[in-house]
Amino acid sequence: MPMKKQRDESEISAIRERILSSALSIFETxxxxxxxxxxxxxxxxxxxxxxxxxxxxKDEIYLYLVIQGFTLLRDRFSEAEKAHPDxxxxxxxxxxxxxxxxxxxxxxxxxxxTHQTPKYNDYVGTRLEKLSLQELTLSLExxxxxxxxxxxxxxxxxxxxxxxxxxxxxxxxxxxxGLVSLxxxxxxxxVAPDTDAVYQKVMDSCFSLLSxxxxxxx
Numbered sequence: 145m146p147m148k149k150q151r152d153e154s155e156i157s158a159i160r161e162r163i164l165s166s167a168l169s170i171f172e173t174x175x176x177x178x179x180x181x182x183x184x185x186x187x188x189x190x191x192x193x194x195x196x197x198x199x200x201x202k203d204e205i206y207l208y209l210v211i212q213g214f215t216l217l218r219d220r221f222s223e224a225e226k227a228h229p230d231x232x233x234x235x236x237x238x239x240x241x242x243x244x245x246x247x248x249x250x251x252x253x254x255x256x257x258t259h260q261t262p263k264y265n266d267y268v269g270t271r272l273e274k275l276s277l278q279e280l281t282l283s284l285e286x287x288x289x290x291x292x293x294x295x296x297x298x299x300x301x302x303x304x305x306x307x308x309x310x311x312x313x314x315x316x317x318x319x320x321x322g323l324v325s326l327x328x329x330x331x332x333x334x335v336a337p338d339t340d341a342v343y344q345k346v347m348d349s350c351f352s353l354l355s356x357x358x359x360x361x362x
Contacts (some may be wrong), residue, residue: 145319148171148203160186161245163188164208164209164212167179167184167205167206167209168209168251169187170184171209171251171254171255172251172254175259176206176254180220181195181201184205200271203262203267204272205273206261206262207275210255210256210261211251211275211278211282213256213280214256214286215282216249217241217355218282219347220245220285223241224238224241225238225292231296231297234296235294237353238289239316242324243323243324246320246321246327246328250328257321258325262276264277269285287313287353289291293311294312294313319346323343
């Protein structure tokens, strides 16, 4: 009997990408709790034992998907930061980048920010701690870009403390997360059929408030 030909690295990589894509599809249509190795094997027309040749389990797949998402968002933020040296223009660009990412990548966004999923502390002391640290590092890079943008903007208006700047970042993040969540729910389209124009107006108003943020701080 001839020996089975081993797959080369490109074939293995392609299969892993298909597995990740299928897993993301299950999450988007059925929810995180339904993302099981059995369900994934059925969708892939593979045996469950064969899946374990590519990933150690659901948690490893989940972490790779979150890493994908934060890489996409980090790259968008990095581009906006480099393209807009002016603090005001950079702030607007980052807000637009976040909203666009959430709109275009609903499944990744859900895993990253919306649904109750494992975080880095849940993996400390496990074999997946190192992989989870990659995700945490990427997420902190995203946060650092936002922090720098807000602090630079604050310095062009009035001086804010580090706590004030961090509060500003969290406040804007909360607003943007709400806008993305309303889009994903499909509800806002009934209230505001001209969603794009309304969202732009909301972000313009938010940005105007940011530029005046320090004036009411004792």
